[in-house]
Amino acid sequence: MNKAKKILLAPLDPVHDIGLKIMNRALKEQGYETILLPPDYQPEEILKAALENDVGAILISRTLGYGVAELLSRFIDQAEAAGLRERVKIAIGGMGIRVELAQELGYDAGFGTGTVPEQVIAFIEEREPQLDHSGAVKIKKDLTQGYDYTYKHKHIESLLDQIADKTLAWAADKTSDAITRAALRRQMMEAAPGERQKAKERYIELSDERIRDFYLDGVMPPHTRLLSDQEMADMEKYVTSTKSRMRMKKLQKTEKNPTVFIQYGTGCPFMDVAHIKVGESWGADGVVHFDPSWGARTEGFLEGYLTHGQDGTIISPENLLAIKRSLEPSTIWQVRAHRGLNTPETVLLAGKVGADMTKINVAYGSLGGGTDPARLMVDAIQCMRYAKEFNLPFDVVTNEELCGVPAAKAFAGMLTTAHIGIRLGCRPVLQPLFVYSPEVMITGEMEDNYVDFNAAKIEALRSIIQAPIWPGAPIGFLTQTEDRVQSSLSTALHGALASSLGVEAISIASSDEAYSGGPIAGPSRIDTLTALKEAFRFFGAGAIRPTERAAVMAEKIMAGIIEALEQAAALESFPAALYAGVYGSTAEGAYPGRGGKDTVRLR
16 A cells, blocks of 8 residues: 555544554554544544545454444445445454454454554555564573682582592592493494494393393383384474474563473373473473483383383483474473483483483482482482583482471582582582472471572572572472462462572473373463463563561571581591481481492492
């Protein structure tokens, strides 16, 4: 349409004209001359204004309701009677308006909820709208960028140095079958074919009977099978089709809003990929791979595209590669290795297949995850060396708090693990829990509110070290109920609190995940992602502020951290302190694990 022609914007409505005001501004920015009428004009008054100003288009807005369709239809009849219908474009927009309805009523176009100005301008100019269907523009984030790991609390740094010195010296002449298997796995991936076969034979010798049965006789562990060629082809087809159609949302309203991770581990890579694509589409920035609990207690890994009927997805080179191929370029991918008897090999595979992060944790892995402290410590040091080689930041979670271990002791274990990593050239990420944990159930720290104690955790950590913080496990864990609305709201509030405290990232669950004993549904993932986006939008640059009690709680946590570290520094090593209950006692629900006990050997 010729821009010399004016555009008439008229709300055929007693009140609503916001959409037309937005449209009026957009048209003026494009060089159009416009006439914006006030609400509650009669059809005759609108048509008179159109005739007197020789307009080229009339944009009507009206919220659909009882009797409105008849009103809109009569307007078209009156426009035709006035001689305007053949020479003036007429469009209708508003809530409840659909293209089909607009055409039935005689309008040239209809614009409903979600319309953007470009669509209306394209209609006026008789062209296809130039819309960006790619969704949000997202860039993969490095959570550790800008952190130099300098200590603000020098006494704690000194204690951590003492513990690290003793532990690294204690571990210097020690190794395990897991470390040997990781080296053999590398040969199986990198060496010439003949050497690969020799490495594989030795790998099988160092594995448990269940793993040997798989390699030697093709016998699968219970509830486990190989995915068929057809299933793999269907997965590739699904990924290609989904990537071509999906539009990614962005959860963050401001730059201070944290990066958001979801976790997956359905047991089946195909189902995992489906959950990942749903999460990416609705705004998740990162995904975390959960392995099955039996895999953590078995010496050796399987191979192939594998699925099984229990929680946690089997780690194999093929499974990880299949998931890697499904990810969007902006998605941060973490492969966990924080517990169990295969941690070095997990980090090696994570690095080789292109993961962005891993997870290494000695305290929880040995006190709540079931692995012997000495074994996990020796393996963790090799994990950290791989993490440095492959440039993989790793987070250190404090899940032992879920057993009832006080946050101060859990934090002491997290800081000890992180500091050993720092000494080895790594970039750890601190991951305190934001949960209604057994500790606070006992102490009553959250009886008044859920803000102060979580804020105190962040304040305590920030007063110790300049390092990235990623609350998780996920946030709000143990506060969700079977009510999806409550669960989503709880996640959103915890996310808003985390954002207010300026943390780098958060992990969230779906609205059925925190209590589910069965499958996790896609709509439930969308619940919490959407709720979190709304919380970020609601607060914007605003914030949730703790009360003065948070500072008192932070001081108490600090005192507990120092007390635990002083006790640990007096002992032989980090594992010795774990056995002694320094980082969590049996009375507090922490039990040194027995998995891999007495399997550490001299080099």
